[in-house]
Amino acid sequence: MKYLRYVLSHLWQSKRRTFLTVSSIAVALFLFCTLRTVMTSLDAGLRASDDTRLVVRHAASLVFPLPLAYRDRLAQVPGVVKVGFGNWFGGYYQDEKNQFTQFAVDVPTVFDLYPEILLGPAEKEAFQRERTACIAGEALVKKYGWKLGDKIPITGTIYPGEWPLILRGIYRAATPDADENAIFFHWDFLNESMPEGRKNLVGIYWLKVAAPSDAPRVSAAVDQIYENSPVPTKTETEKAFQAGFIQMMGNVSTLLTILGSAIIFAILLVTVNTMMMAARERTTEIAVLKTLGFRDGLVLQLVAAEAMLLSLAGGIIGCGLAFLLFRKVNFTAGGMIPNFRVLPETLLLGILLAIAMGLLSGLVPAFSAARLPIASSLRKVA
Amino acid sequence: MTEGQGDSGPLISLRDVHKEYRRDSFVVPVLAGITLDVKRGEFLALMGPSGSGKSTLLNLIGGIDRPTKGEVRVAGEALNALNPSKLAAWRARHVGFIFQLYNLIPVLTAYRNVELPLLLTRLSASERKKRVELALSLVGLEGRDGHYPRQLSGGEEQRVAIARAVVADPTLLVADEPTGDLDSKNAEEILVLLRRLNKELGKTILMVTHDPHAAETADKTLHLDKGVLRS
Numbered sequence: 001m002k003y004l005r006y007v008l009s010h011l012w013q014s015k016r017r018t019f020l021t022v023s024s025i026a027v028a029l030f031l032f033c034t035l036r037t038v039m040t041s042l043d044a045g046l047r048a049s050d051d052t053r054l055v056v057r058h059a060a061s062l063v064f065p066l067p068l069a070y071r072d073r074l075a076q077v078p079g080v081v082k083v084g085f086g087n088w089f090g091g092y093y094q095d096e097k098n099q100f101t102q103f104a105v106d107v108p109t110v111f112d113l114y115p116e117i118l119l120g121p122a123e124k125e126a127f128q129r130e131r132t133a134c135i136a137g138e139a140l141v142k143k144y145g146w147k148l149g150d151k152i153p154i155t156g157t158i159y160p161g162e163w164p165l166i167l168r169g170i171y172r173a174a175t176p177d178a179d180e181n182a183i184f185f186h187w188d189f190l191n192e193s194m195p196e197g198r199k200n201l202v203g204i205y206w207l208k209v210a211a212p213s214d215a216p217r218v219s220a221a222v223d224q225i226y227e228n229s230p231v232p233t234k235t236e237t238e239k240a241f242q243a244g245f246i247q248m249m250g251n252v253s254t255l256l257t258i259l260g261s262a263i264i265f266a267i268l269l270v271t272v273n274t275m276m277m278a279a280r281e282r283t284t285e286i287a288v289l290k291t292l293g294f295r296d297g298l299v300l301q302l303v304a305a306e307a308m309l310l311s312l313a314g315g316i317i318g319c320g321l322a323f324l325l326f327r328k329v330n331f332t333a334g335g336m337i338p339n340f341r342v343l344p345e346t347l348l349l350g351i352l353l354a355i356a357m358g359l360l361s362g363l364v365p366a367f368s369a370a371r372l373p374i375a376s377s378l379r380k381v382a
Numbered sequence: 383m384t385e386g387q388g389d390s391g392p393l394i395s396l397r398d399v400h401k402e403y404r405r406d407s408f409v410v411p412v413l414a415g416i417t418l419d420v421k422r423g424e425f426l427a428l429m430g431p432s433g434s435g436k437s438t439l440l441n442l443i444g445g446i447d448r449p450t451k452g453e454v455r456v457a458g459e460a461l462n463a464l465n466p467s468k469l470a471a472w473r474a475r476h477v478g479f480i481f482q483l484y485n486l487i488p489v490l491t492a493y494r495n496v497e498l499p500l501l502l503t504r505l506s507a508s509e510r511k512k513r514v515e516l517a518l519s520l521v522g523l524e525g526r527d528g529h530y531p532r533q534l535s536g537g538e539e540q541r542v543a544i545a546r547a548v549v550a551d552p553t554l555l556v557a558d559e560p561t562g563d564l565d566s567k568n569a570e571e572i573l574v575l576l577r578r579l580n581k582e583l584g585k586t587i588l589m590v591t592h593d594p595h596a597a598e599t600a601d602k603t604l605h606l607d608k609g610v611l612r613s
Binding site for chain 1: 438441444446447466467470471472473474475485487488489490494498499501502507546
């Protein structure tokens with residue numbers, strides 16, 4: 001500890017360099033946390049998936065609907081304990097940039113299929129009773145400042161027109177990975193407003209099976225039923241469905257990993273260069289310390305500690321900023337990534353990365369300083 | 383103290399010391415067979431033209447360089463036999479260095495500069511404080527402890543450097559052109575201070591200088607020429 005003042009004095013007296021180096025590391029770690037959060041948030045859907053839930057959709061594509069008439073036949077497939085359905089609405093609130101998840105759902109079954117949607121009994125009843133009612137996640141309600149009873153006009157893009165929904169319930173998610181940035185409303189309300197040719201069409205069916213081990217058999221059985229029909233199905237577990245959804249965006253994970261690594265590597269080079277310049281400028285000073293009796297190992301520690309402090313400060317600022325900022329603004333990337341929050345493991349990884357950067361950037365100058373020959377280093381100046 | 387040799391023997395003993403530097407494929411001889419004894423409490427001046435090997439000799443005695451051949455024994459220790467770590471500990475215990483360009487750490491105050499050698503000891507913070515204040519008062523810089531080197535004059539900087547050199551109570555002071563960068567008034571004050579350290583505290587001092595007047599301050603002057611001592 002008695003040497004800490006020496007290290008801090010250097011950082012304090014070179015304010016501009018300290019500020020710029022810490023800032024560059026902070027920006028790098030902020031970007032790292034952001035990019036990793038994109039990946040973990042995309043994976044949140046996977047983590048929130050239930051192994052006893054299956055998704056049935058049109059075999060060709062999600063954009064083609066299935067007939068409502070399939071419901072009763074699906075309920076008869078051995079192993080199926082519950083059938084629900086819904087349509088992706090794809091609208092926005094007031095302005096096109098206010099996009100988030102909206103689903104028209106089969107209200108009588110939705111809470112059985114999705115027990116992670118937590119809603120008080122009174123609000124549940126109010127929601128079930130009124131055809132234009134909707135429920136919204138707590139995060140979304142906070143973001144737009146809504147309150148129960150508010151009229152929330154949603155402008156449809158897939159289903160054109162303005163849809164005046166009434167907020168009757170505010171749900172909370174039972175798990176951290178479940179989405180609190182969504183609105184659910186009555187499928188019946190949507191269906192009855194449709195022209196004749198678009199009535200009784202369902203986007204996807206959700207099937208609840210008794211046990212995860214039933215999933216392959218039930219999936220195969222469902223698809224076999226409709227194999228030769230005009231509207232064939234594709235049935236898969238909710239996890240597989242979510243994974244396919246992520247894959248539709250391309251290999252995002254690899255791209256983000258490459259981007260993140262490139263940023264960290266670039267900043268690492270900048271930091272190494274800064275630390276080497278700082279050590280080189282202090283050649284005489286290091287020689288003087290060694291003249292006074294500072295051992296090579298101690299000199300190495302002092303130079304390395306400086307790099308470590310810079311890196312750690314940058315890491316804490318960058319990671320902390322990402323954590324606070326995304327928590328404060330409830331960032332959802334225009335509804336694309338509804339569960340965007342920096343996970344504790346991302347913060348930990350960021351800090352570990354900062355420590356690794358500190359070690360790597362301090363190592364080269366620290367070893368150079370430790371190996372510095374005293375007599376010739378003093379002679380260069382004298 | 384681990385002097386090893388009694389008060390009667392020489393504090394510094396050099397036997398047939400050679401030093402060569404390599405410059406690419408060239409070998410440059412700097413010292414050629416130096417044999418020298420310096421008694422405890424002596425104030426010795428080393429003079430000679432540039433490149434004569436004065437600073438190299440001082441570096442060998444101060445333990446910051448090693449001879450190519452021969453033996454350097456200071457305060458009872460054969461410096462050639464010490465590994466870098468032990469040599470560093472030996473320097474911290476036995477040698478105080480004073481440089482021509484003061485070589486203070488610019489980001490540290492006078493107090494922290496003087497305290498540096500004491501960080502290597504087991505002294506507590508309060509004991510270090512006492513020692514630093516004593517050293518600063520010895521060089522007449524009481525009240526300037528919070529000043530940074532850039533806020534001090536050249537003479538004051540050299541006084542801080544001297545306080546740093548004596549604060550750990552070393553056996554030997556080595557001074558490489560301590561007045562070389564000072565005006566005559568400040569140079570005189572530094573010489574008086576060195577003389578006081580020698581007479582009142584009994585410090586053995588080896589001083590390299592170009593200035594005949596500075597050399598007169600010492601008890602004895604040795605002349606080096608082309609790596610050979612001429613008394």
